[in-house]
Amino acid sequence: MTPPARRLIRLHLRSRQSGPTALILTGIALALRAGHPFTAGAGLFAQVLLLLLATAAASVITASTRTPFGETERTASAPLPTLRLAHLSALLAVAAALFARALATGTYAADTTAVLRNLAGLAGIALLTARLLGPHLSWTLPIAYVVICGNTLDAQVTSLWAWPDLPTANHTASLIAIALLTAGVTAVTLAGPRDRTTDRS
Amino acid sequence: MRAALRIELRRNSLLILLPVSAFLIWFAINQKYDPVALWIDRSSAIQGSLQALGPFVTGAAAWTASREHRRTMTDLLASTPRNPWTRTLTTAAATCGWAVAFYLAATAVVFALTAGQATWGEPVIWPVLSGLTAVIACAALGHAAGRLLPSLFTTPLIAIAVYALMAIGMGAALNHSTLGMLSPIYGSIGLDASVFYQVRPDLALVQTGCYLGLTLAAIGLSARPDPRRVREAAARLPLATAALGLALTMTTLVLAGTSRVTDQTGNIAVLGGSRSDHRVGYTPDCADGETLRVCVHPAYAKDLPTLAAVINTIAAPLTGTPGLPQRAEQVPDREKAPQVQGDPAVLTIPDFIIHGGPASAHDGAGFRTRLALALVTAPGAAPRQATPAQRAVALYLLQQAGQTSDSAIASADPNITGAVRRLAAFPEATRHHWIATHITALRAHALTVKDLP
Numbered sequence: 001m002t003p004p005a006r007r008l009i010r011l012h013l014r015s016r017q018s019g020p021t022a023l024i025l026t027g028i029a030l031a032l033r034a035g036h037p038f039t040a041g042a043g044l045f046a047q048v049l050l051l052l053l054a055t056a057a058a059s060v061i062t063a064s065t066r067t068p069f070g071e072t073e074r075t076a077s078a079p080l081p082t083l084r085l086a087h088l089s090a091l092l093a094v095a096a097a098l099f100a101r102a103l104a105t106g107t108y109a110a111d112t113t114a115v116l117r118n119l120a121g122l123a124g125i126a127l128l129t130a131r132l133l134g135p136h137l138s139w140t141l142p143i144a145y146v147v148i149c150g151n152t153l154d155a156q157v158t159s160l161w162a163w164p165d166l167p168t169a170n171h172t173a174s175l176i177a178i179a180l181l182t183a184g185v186t187a188v189t190l191a192g193p194r195d196r197t198t199d200r201s
Numbered sequence: 202m203r204a205a206l207r208i209e210l211r212r213n214s215l216l217i218l219l220p221v222s223a224f225l226i227w228f229a230i231n232q233k234y235d236p237v238a239l240w241i242d243r244s245s246a247i248q249g250s251l252q253a254l255g256p257f258v259t260g261a262a263a264w265t266a267s268r269e270h271r272r273t274m275t276d277l278l279a280s281t282p283r284n285p286w287t288r289t290l291t292t293a294a295a296t297c298g299w300a301v302a303f304y305l306a307a308t309a310v311v312f313a314l315t316a317g318q319a320t321w322g323e324p325v326i327w328p329v330l331s332g333l334t335a336v337i338a339c340a341a342l343g344h345a346a347g348r349l350l351p352s353l354f355t356t357p358l359i360a361i362a363v364y365a366l367m368a369i370g371m372g373a374a375l376n377h378s379t380l381g382m383l384s385p386i387y388g389s390i391g392l393d394a395s396v397f398y399q400v401r402p403d404l405a406l407v408q409t410g411c412y413l414g415l416t417l418a419a420i421g422l423s424a425r426p427d428p429r430r431v432r433e434a435a436a437r438l439p440l441a442t443a444a445l446g447l448a449l450t451m452t453t454l455v456l457a458g459t460s461r462v463t464d465q466t467g468n469i470a471v472l473g474g475s476r477s478d479h480r481v482g483y484t485p486d487c488a489d490g491e492t493l494r495v496c497v498h499p500a501y502a503k504d505l506p507t508l509a510a511v512i513n514t515i516a517a518p519l520t521g522t523p524g525l526p527q528r529a530e531q532v533p534d535r536e537k538a539p540q541v542q543g544d545p546a547v548l549t550i551p552d553f554i555i556h557g558g559p560a561s562a563h564d565g566a567g568f569r570t571r572l573a574l575a576l577v578t579a580p581g582a583a584p585r586q587a588t589p590a591q592r593a594v595a596l597y598l599l600q601q602a603g604q605t606s607d608s609a610i611a612s613a614d615p616n617i618t619g620a621v622r623r624l625a626a627f628p629e630a631t632r633h634h635w636i637a638t639h640i641t642a643l644r645a646h647a648l649t650v651k652d653l654p
Contacts, residue, residue, distance in 0.1 A: 017353065024354055038369050045372030052365045059357035066353060136264065139357030140218055143256050143364065147225050150252070150368075 012083040013090065021064040022094050028056050029098035036106050046109035048150045051118060051164055055146050057099065058123035059139035061091045065127075065193045066135035074192075085189045092123060092185075113168045121164065121177030122146075127184025130193040138193070202291065209295035215261035219303050225253030226307055237504050238318035241325050241395045245388040247308050248328035251335050252367060252386050254307075258300040258336060259343035260360030265292045266347025266423070267355060286424035286439055293344040293420070300336045321483070321500035322396065327405035328389045334412035335385035338419070339363060345419035379460050383411050383453065396500040396552065397533035399479035404460065411453035417446025485530065492516040493548065497531040501552065508550070514602040515573050522637045524644065525576070539572045541580040548575060570607040573598040579644045584610050590648045593620035594636070600625060620653040627654060 013019075032039070032053050039046045039053075065084070067073050073080065096116055103112040110118070122142045130138035145164075152162040160166070163173035230246050266289060269275050279285065312324050346359040370384025381387065382404060389405035421443025424436075485496040488505050490513030497505050512529050519525050526546040529539075533552060540549050551568070573595035574584040587595065592611045599606045600621060606613075613621070624632060635654050642648050 020352075020354070024358070035369075038372060043372060043375075045368045045375075048368045049365060049372075052361050052368065056358060056361045059361065060354050063353045063357055135353075136356065137217075139260065139360060140221060140257065143260075143360060144221050144225055144253075146364075147253050147256075148228060151229050 008078055009083060009086050012078075013087055015068055016064045016066075016087050018064065018087065018091065021060055021091055024060050025057055025091070025095050025098055028053055028060070029095075029102040032099065032102040033105055036108070039108050040106065042109055044150070044153050047153055047165070048146065050108060050110050050115055051122075051146045051149060054099075054115060054119040054122050055126075055139070055142045057095045057119060058126040058142055061088070061095060061123060062126040062130045062138040062188075062193075063135050064091065065130055065138075065188055067192065067195055070195055080192065081189050084192060085185070088127075088185055088188065092120075092181075095119060095123075111168055114164075117168065117174050117177045118164045120181040124177070124180030124182070124184035127188045127193075128180070131184070131187040131191060132194065134194040205288075205291045206295060209265075209292050210298060213261070213295045213299055214264050215258060215296050215299045218257040218261055219299070222254045222257050222303065223307070226250045229253055230311065237501055238315050238320075239396060239500055240315060240319055240322040241390055241400060243311055243315045243319075244325035244328045245390060247311055248332040248335075248389060249386050250304075250307060251332055251339075252364065254300065254304060254336060255339040255367065255385065256360040256364040258296065258339040259346075259363045260356045262293060262296040262340045262343030263347035263356045263359045264343075265296055266344045267351035268292070270351035284435055286435075289344075289348060289423065290420070293340060293423075296344070297337055297340040300340055301333065304333060304336045318503075319500070320502040321498070325390060325400050327400065327402040331389045331405045331408040331412070332385065334409045334416070338385075338412035338415045341416040341419035341423075345423040348423040349425065379457050380454065382460060383408055383457050385412070396498050397480060399481055401479070404457075407453045407456045407460075411450055411457070414446045414449030414451075414453060418443050418450060419446070421446055492520045492525070493527060493529045495529045495550075497550070498552065501531065511569065511602075511604070512548070512550075512572065515569065515598050515604065516576055518598060518601060518633060518636060519576055519640070520633075522633075522640045524641060539568065539575045540582075541575055541578075546580060548572075566605045567607040567610060569599060569604045570595070570610045573606075574611060577640070577643055579646075587611065588646050588648075589614070589617055589650045590620070590643060590653055591646075593617045593650055593653055594624070594643060597621045597624040616650045620650050623654060 032050075035049060035053075039049045065088070096119065099115060099119060100112055103115055108115070122145070125145060126138045126142045129141040133140070149162045149164050152159060153165050158166060160172060160176065163170075163176045166173040168174070229250060229252070269278055269289075278288070281288075308329055315324075342363060343359055346355055367384050367386045370381045371387050373381030374384060374387045375381075385408070389408050390400045390402075421439045421441070424439035483499055486499050486502045486505055487494055487496040488509035490509050492513045493516055495505065495509040495512050497508065501508075516525070524541075524546065526541055526548040528545075529548040529550055531552055532549045539551065541547070542549055571584045574587050574591065575582075576598065577591045577594045578584070578587050592613065593616075595611055596606055596613055596617065597620075627635070632654075639648060639652075
């Protein structure tokens, strides 16, 4: 399989609104920096806010996987998995770089590694949701998961089911996040997000 | 219009999200499903369920509101005679209708369960009302966002933004910011000691006004009103609605700024007085033990057997000794409990729940340690000011009762541990005689650890 031409990658990125997505990711990173007074302490809500900002970045990346062409695109001879992988890799790298830059400017409720781990894991959940339900609903399960994590934080319960609450030193939590990201990226790269519309409204 | 509403209700995107919300509400409430069912607690939990419902209502409303843009039908529908504002309000009404129906159904389930468990009181409607208007406001905000900024990214971003605002407000309120109390997940009634005082609706009324104002402002702004067309009737109504909503919201912000958050009840000065003016009368539920008679508020009646057993087991070696209270009674002020107070002496008990999850197990150890210290220190003394000799006797009381202690409250060095061991080794009659003879001196700080037998 020959790699797609540079022009094809550029057109694919444009069709997936990668420019606006990168701009919104920049906005989220700026919000992370601007919200420092609310995310600096070690309290419950500071940690929940950090999780929500990571969820916002993950949801925006996943929403951009929606194809504007539908089935027509599948009939083209261009290798879609490679294009999808290039698209996701680029946006995930941009999000990680922007978050790392924003987090380097201050002390937050969670350290940089933990926030990046959560970004990776939540992006994985969002991508898996996009594969199952479609990109327009990809934000639902990550938000639901953050609600659950917030409740376990509130109850002072530590469990691997709420791995984003665990400290960076917990390697199992990091492995879960990496596994989720790998599963999500693989599912969306190979099969694409669900494009048979579940949106009846 | 009615047919359009029926279609919107049938095809609303919120329907597939409601099971997720139902699971989250069950998860959140189940975690705090304490054995003692208090109506105020459960009513407040209904309002707290907004965190599990609000983001999904907002997202669904934004998604349905951006439908015309997504389906590239904006120009086509612009050519129809119906006012576009009233047409799109049908979609908002459908989302709002499902959200309200779900919220009321969740309320009915929680209240039905509570009715079978609670031993005192009645449902408190204020937090439910506040939550209901917040649900409507979430739908309106999502609708406005979807109409004004139709894009792929609007739905997730507005849903997350609403949740983030709730969290920011709650965090700010816990740091004594008065404006933060307008967060829908901040309890509109004070839970601390509320069974002892009449529930004040001050904050709930202000929250309700704020959410209604936000709803009106969002609905008005969703029409994209143009102030230059204010002479046209079609533009006047949305403008007036938005203006009224903004005015109402601003008024509630000012009112919230006048509140006091020191007692976590959010009393609004303009709307009423202090909670201490309105104590609720009740007949306590009491249980007689071998050492003390234990009385609690009837709302905590289910806790009484456990509580009476714990207190009497800890106090058992002090039976018949001078200065021992004959009665233990629950009081609303946690700062003053447990302590021995008044004449005749009464052992005060805080309005806590003695059993429950892991968090309350830790709280229970703290309570039991303070209770044991209160029995061997001077009336009204702070537990942390206890002398080593007092700590040794208190730790012995806990040990013989088979209870764990909280080392942060009563620390033990080798001298204290040795004294506890010696006390435990004595024959019961000898030990009781020694305690009865020396308890007054012990409370008066006149004994050291070396003076213990």
